[in-house]
Amino acid sequence: MTRAQTITAQRVDPVTAAVIQGGLETIAIEMGHKLMRMSYSSIIRESEDFGAALTDATGRQMCECKMSTPLQSGPIPGYVRNILEVTARRGDQIRPGDVIMHNDPYGGASHGPDVAFAVPVFLDDTLIGFSVTTAHHLDIGALSPGSCGIVDAVDTYAEGLQFKAIKVVDRGVRNEAVWQILRANIRAEEMVVGDMEAQIEAARIGAERFLALVGQYGLPTVMDAFEDLLDYSERLMRDAIRALPDGAYTATTHIDGYLDDPDPARRDLPIVATIRVHGDSLTVDLTGTAPQVSDKPINMPLVGTVDCAVWLTIRSILLDSALYGDIPQNTGLTRPIEIVAPEGCLANPIFPAPVIARFCPGNQLADTVMKALSQAVPGQVSAGIGNLRVVAVSGLSKGQHWVHMEIMEGAYGGRQGMDGMDAVDTLYANTRNNPVEDIESHIPLRVECYELREDAMPAGKWRGGIGTRRIFRFLDDAGISIEGEGHKYAPWGFDGGAEGRVAALTLEAGDGTRRSLPSKLPYHKVRAGDRLVAEGPCGGGYGNPLERDAQEVLDDVLDELIGTDSALRDFGVVIRDGALDLAGTEAERARRAGG
Incomplete structure (x- = not known):
């Protein structure tokens, strides 16, 4: 019996579950809009490099803001899980009124500049979830100005300030010492701290709206609906995987690394992805990917970067929104997917290997996963x-x-x-x-x-x-x-x-x-x-x-995307005086095809 067949029957009627899902998504979208409007920096206000999501009390994602980037909202469950681990290890308690700051790249964060602010949501004295915002900050106190473009950090300590589940507000009281450390160590402090305060307010709004939703439907109904939605998303993913032919599909691409570096271990680095499909589940195995570069920050955290790159690519290809429409974006989508990455490779570095420049390698990893899947579903990539x-x-x-x-x-x-x-x-x-x-x-x-x-x-x-x-x-x-x-x-x-x-x-x-x-x-x-x-x-x-529609090639020429020489060389299309020579094109293409 497959996992999809063992999922329990629905706990809540489908209409109520759909309404609750819509309510959850609306909360996340409102959080995103409020964060954008309150932010000081263009990277949040214009580029929308932020995340907003709700999780349950254990860190399972309930919803996310659709305007946010996958690399911001996707890691939020990892942020929350590590916050829970760190606070428990310290013997610290999470209480009403707390606001927790976290940016540990080896603790769920994608990299240090992506700082999360988590507001725990309590119903009476019971923790029922977290309202979380993340955003990229334009300086985090690293060795040189700007939180991106830092390509020469030797370890994570050189990448800027690290905050590991730090309460910036403790039971409703601001921890002024933390804010003083921030202001004293960050360039452009007014902008960066202003963005952080905007994140906190947006997360508080999310917490208030979540409590209002629970007040309207009752906590048991909301959580039962959430469990049903997790199962629904999981079933969709498992059905899509089951439609793939069983087998192993491998692809390799390369990143530049440091092309001007004399050390070959720092350049021309392979990324390898093998996708193994078995029934309604799959494994993405990154064995063969280059070893980590221990003193250059192009390594990718497994949790927060690699997992998000893999999940996003598989979800986009197998559950294309153009065909499936809106799908509940929650942890259920990731249940059928296992990721294997050998410890010490680019895709699973060992602390304190630097990771702040993981952005482009991670995108290349996503591209490699897509190249591997092209062997199974060539029409969907x-x-x-x-x-x-x-x-x-x-x-x-x-x-x-x-x-x-x-x-x-x-x-x-x-x-x-x-x-x-x-x-x-x-x-x-x-x-x-x-x-x-x-x-x-x-x-x-x-x-x-x-x-x-x-x-x-x-x-x-x-x-x-x-x-x-x-x-x-x-x-x-x-x-x-x-x-x-x-x-x-x-x-x-x-x-x-x-x-x-x-x-x-x-x-x-x-x-x-x-x-x-x-x-x-x-x-x-x-x-x-x-x-x-x-x-x-x-x-x-x-x-x-040579199979491109000749009229489209003419349109490309008229749009000044290519010249007539390129039209002939690359597409076998003959264009004379701004018009398509159809007979000449057919003859040229037949000649090249050997006909």
């Missing part, structure tokens, strides 16, 4: 994704620090029936871009160019997504640091589609000299007048390019 990059920019103005984090989009590969999406964040990193107006109104930076790359469209029956070309001019002396991937390894093409395009970064000095930059750059000073030119990656093509 995209070709390789173009990975993202993060640039941290910082400086001093009248003795005050300013910090900005710019997430530079990647691109999706093509998929069956659809071209790849251009210039978007990918997989577990679905943050939004910062509007140019917001950037230029807050920091001394001018965006001189923001456009799709020209004539860089990866070929396929369904083409790969196109990355951006951005040019930033610094209006004042500043510092930059860069965290990225994809300067050497192009996104994979699928089923005859072409590989995507790699990314590139160039620093142009005010005197006109140019310097090509690697995908990772430690803190580097720039001068007023210097420019950073960033070319984003392009996703892989899907399917034989």
